[in-house]
Amino acid sequence: MEAxxxxxxxxxxIVCESxxxxxxxGSIEVQALQGLDLVVGRGEMVAVVGASGSGKSTLLSILAGxxxxxxxxxxxxxxxxxxxxxxxxxxxxxxxVGFVRQQTxxxxxxxLTARQVIDLPMVAARRPAAQRRARTDExxxxxxxxxxxxxxxxxxxxxxxxxxxxxxxLANRPHVLLADEPTGELDTATSAEVFAALREVxxxxxxxxxxxxxxxxxxGQVERTVAIRDGRTSxxxxxxxxxxxxxxxxxxxxxxxxxxxxxxxxVPREYREALRLTNRVRLALEDDHxxxxxxxxxx
Ligand SMILES: Nc1ncnc2c1ncn2[C@@H]1O[C@H](COP(=O)(O)OP(=O)(O)OP(=O)(O)O)[C@@H](O)[C@H]1O
Numbered sequence: 632m633e634a635x636x637x638x639x640x641x642x643x644x645i646v647c648e649s650x651x652x653x654x655x656x657g658s659i660e661v662q663a664l665q666g667l668d669l670v671v672g673r674g675e676m677v678a679v680v681g682a683s684g685s686g687k688s689t690l691l692s693i694l695a696g697x698x699x700x701x702x703x704x705x706x707x708x709x710x711x712x713x714x715x716x717x718x719x720x721x722x723x724x725x726x727x728v729g730f731v732r733q734q735t736x737x738x739x740x741x742x743l744t745a746r747q748v749i750d751l752p753m754v755a756a757r758r759p760a761a762q763r764r765a766r767t768d769e770x771x772x773x774x775x776x777x778x779x780x781x782x783x784x785x786x787x788x789x790x791x792x793x794x795x796x797x798x799x800x801l802a803n804r805p806h807v808l809l810a811d812e813p814t815g816e817l818d819t820a821t822s823a824e825v826f827a828a829l830r831e832v833x834x835x836x837x838x839x840x841x842x843x844x845x846x847x848x849x850x851g852q853v854e855r856t857v858a859i860r861d862g863r864t865s866x867x868x869x870x871x872x873x874x875x876x877x878x879x880x881x882x883x884x885x886x887x888x889x890x891x892x893x894x895x896x897x898v899p900r901e902y903r904e905a906l907r908l909t910n911r912v913r914l915a916l917e918d919d920h921x922x923x924x925x926x927x928x929x930x
Contacts, residue, residue, distance in 0.1 A: 644807065644839050645671040645694065648892060650703035652689050652862075663689040665862035666703065668891045673806075676833040676840040678850035681859035687843040690859070691811045694841065695730045696723045707807060725756055729800025729838075731793065733812035738796030739784045745771065745795045746780045752802045770798035773835060774828055790821035794828050801832060808832065810842040814849060822849055851884075864889045865897045898923065 652664040663686045671677050681687050692698035693705055693712060705712040710723050724730075732738050739748050746767055753763040771777045774794040779787050787795065793813055800808055810829060814822035826842075826849050833840045842853075850856045856868040870884045890896045898908060906925050915922040 642673045643670050644673040644675075644708060645669065645841070646704065646706045647690075648704040650690070650693070650705055651701045652686070652693065652698070653701045663862055664693075664700070664703075666891065667859065667862060668864050668889060669857060671839060671841060674833070674837045674839055675855065676830060676842070676853050678853045678856045679841060679843045679859060680845070680847075680850050680856055685859045686862040687859055688811055689862075691730075691809050691841070691843055694807070695728055695809050696720050697730075725752065726803055727805055728807045728809055729797075729803070729805040731796045731800050731808070731810040731813045733815040736784060736792070738799065739792055741784055744781050744783055745776060745787070745798070748795065749798050749802050752799060756803050758803075766802060767798075770801060771795075773832065774798050788821070789817050790824050793817070793825045797825075797828055797832060801836065801838065804836075806839060808838045808840045810840070812843055812845065814844065814846060819848070822846060826852060857889075860897070863897065866899070 647667055647669040650664050650667040650669075651662070654661045654663055665686075667686065667690060669690070679687050679690065689698065693700050694707060696712065696715070699715075700713055703713075707723075708727060710719070710727065715723060739745075740751075743751075749767045749770060750763050753766060758766075767780075768777075771780050774797055776787075776791050776794045776798070779791050779795060784792050784795075796813070797808070797810075800810075808829070813829070814825050817825060829840055829842060830852070832838055842849075844850050851870075854870050856870075857864055858866045858868075865888070867887045867889055868884050869887065870882050872880045873883050874880055888896045888898075902908065908923065908925055911926040913922075913924040913926060915924070
């Protein structure tokens with residue numbers, strides 16, 4: 632598969648520009664997002680990584696319509712997430728996005744079977760019973776949990792619970808599936824299985840998937856990984872498979888810095904430290920690249 636620039640050649644489904652979210656607790660202000668830029672194309676599967684506190688969950692809550700941004704732009708399909716009424720928000724959360732949380736138990740209901748819990752969002756959307764039953768059977772099969780249909784969460788493994796949670800999130804055929812550390816509580820083998828399920832639904836249903844993860848192994852399985860640092864998108868890794876001279880295929884991963892609309896780029900700390908780039912730097916336009924050099928005027 633070809634690597635592509637961030638949403639470049641595809642129709643953009645999610646567009647965040649200079650997104651800001653400030654939390655105010657008493658007199659303390661926390662800037663969880665500080666001008667984040669992100670474009671996700673329709674049908675893409677993107678992993679979002681970053682240190683604890685970098686703003687990943689905040690981004691996902693905003694995209695899920697659970698939280699509202701303070702400033703900037705955030706659009707998902709036709710929805711402007713900064714200008715939605717309460718009723719819009721309910722409609723958006725019911726039909727446009729599906730959400731899977733980290734805590735396996737919080738995605739399900741202890742006293743409901745898998746079949747009953749997958750049915751719930753469709754009841755809320757007033758779908759006819761026959762249609763609901765068919766969709767439930769289809770999702771249980773697609774996620775490999777048909778044998779769990781009549782089981783309650785306590786009778787399922789963590790991996791099965793998360794696959795049922797994905798089925799719940801997909802019940803109303805959303806175009807976007809958001810998952811916040813869906814494999815955080817699972818062991819490596821089970822994580823791989825849940826991640827494979829996300830990939831499977833991404834390909835089978837064409838649903839756009841944004842998944843937050845701490846797990847580098849998991850993020851290595853998607854074509855595009857977006858790194859957030861201090862509430863901003865700092866870099867992206869694009870992966871593509873290429874055929875070598877020996878005829879074998881291998882994966883090439885290339886890291887890109889992300890430039891915002893104002894032309895700002897974050898220079899990685901290792902680069903800054905290696906060349907002692909501080910405060911002022913010299914920029915020079917070359918034929919096919921831009922050069923950044925230490926100031927030098929003080930030496
Ligand atoms: N409701 C809130 N009120 C106040 N501050 C908050 C709130 N939610 C998040 N924050 C702060 O915003 C920043 C970003 O938090 P966020 O949960 O988005 O980070 P994260 O990258 O998802 O972290 P983790 O990987 O630990 O889940 C943190 O400094 C956090 O303490």
